Amino acid sequence: MPDDFDDADDRPSGEELRYTLRNVVAYRMVCEQVRSASTGSLIFGAIMLALWYWLIPDAQKYKPFSLIYLVLGALEFCTGVYNRVFPAPEGILIDGILLLAFTASTIAQLVLGQRFSPFQVLAIFWAMQGVRNVRHYFAIRRAIPIRPTRSDLRWFKELMADVRSADPVEDDQSLDLPTEPPFRAKLLGDSAFFLTPGVDQLLILSRDDVEIVRKPKIDGDDAPKAQLILDRDRIGTFALDAENWRNYAKWKGV
Numbered sequence: 545m546p547d548d549f550d551d552a553d554d555r556p557s558g559e560e561l562r563y564t565l566r567n568v569v570a571y572r573m574v575c576e577q578v579r580s581a582s583t584g585s586l587i588f589g590a591i592m593l594a595l596w597y598w599l600i601p602d603a604q605k606y607k608p609f610s611l612i613y614l615v616l617g618a619l620e621f622c623t624g625v626y627n628r629v630f631p632a633p634e635g636i637l638i639d640g641i642l643l644l645a646f647t648a649s650t651i652a653q654l655v656l657g658q659r660f661s662p663f664q665v666l667a668i669f670w671a672m673q674g675v676r677n678v679r680h681y682f683a684i685r686r687a688i689p690i691r692p693t694r695s696d697l698r699w700f701k702e703l704m705a706d707v708r709s710a711d712p713v714e715d716d717q718s719l720d721l722p723t724e725p726p727f728r729a730k731l732l733g734d735s736a737f738f739l740t741p742g743v744d745q746l747l748i749l750s751r752d753d754v755e756i757v758r759k760p761k762i763d764g765d766d767a768p769k770a771q772l773i774l775d776r777d778r779i780g781t782f783a784l785d786a787e788n789w790r791n792y793a794k795w796k797g798v
Contacts, residue, residue: 557733559750561732564692564696571697572744579627582623582624585639587624589621593614596610596617613649623638633681633688634681640677640678640681642674643674650667651667703746717791736749736750749774753775755773756772757770759771767783767784769782
């Protein structure tokens with residue numbers, strides 16, 4: 545893909561466009577998961593630092609294994625901060641590696657005959673969680689083999705803003721449908737992008753996946769009724785005004 549989409553002529557279209565944006569959606573979901581999980585890293589790192597400070601005798605605080613726990617606890621806390629501010633799939637891998645390092649340090653301590661440490665009781669949990677995180681990272685790499693570029697992410701953000709502000713009166717590529725829940729949409733080429741106000745989950749559909757089916761007007765109705773169908777899912781019946789139907793009919797070619 546091009547590194548810059550500032551020129552609309554360079555943007556992909558059709559199935560390539562939908563694939564690109566679905567890839568961005570998946571990546572953003574992973575980043576949001578990383579950001580949410582950062583709270584656990586912050587808490588775990590803080591607990592490790594507190595245990596080091598309160599439970600290790602002063603005479604042993606600066607011995608090799610104690611220093612290893614101190615460094616790993618600090619790194620875990622810093623990883624939580626980084627994942628909160630700059631979430632990315634690598635945050636999952638880093639967190640997993642740190643947990644495995646905690647485990648390795650604990651095992652080495654036991655092998656060398658060190659006395660019991662309060663950290664040792666957590667070794668099994670660290671190992672299981674560390675392996676889980678590393679496997680999860682590589683599963684993400686397989687699911688999202690191509691990382692979105694900054695231009696992809698910026699373009700997606702701009703598209704989301706356009707959909708949120710969709711005004712069918714001013715823009716003949718927009719829909720604002722009073723369904724339950726309501727949907728706003730942007731119609732570009734043979735693709736449609738639907739969004740429920742207040743929700744960041746963008747539906748990325750082809751022209752064939754979108755239908756607005758008009759129903760016979762009943763006496764007393766202010767506007768004809770219609771049903772919205774997205775990817776064969778019947779959203780519901782709503783009042784269809786002239787502007788929404790005009791824009792849909794032009795895009796759909798009906």
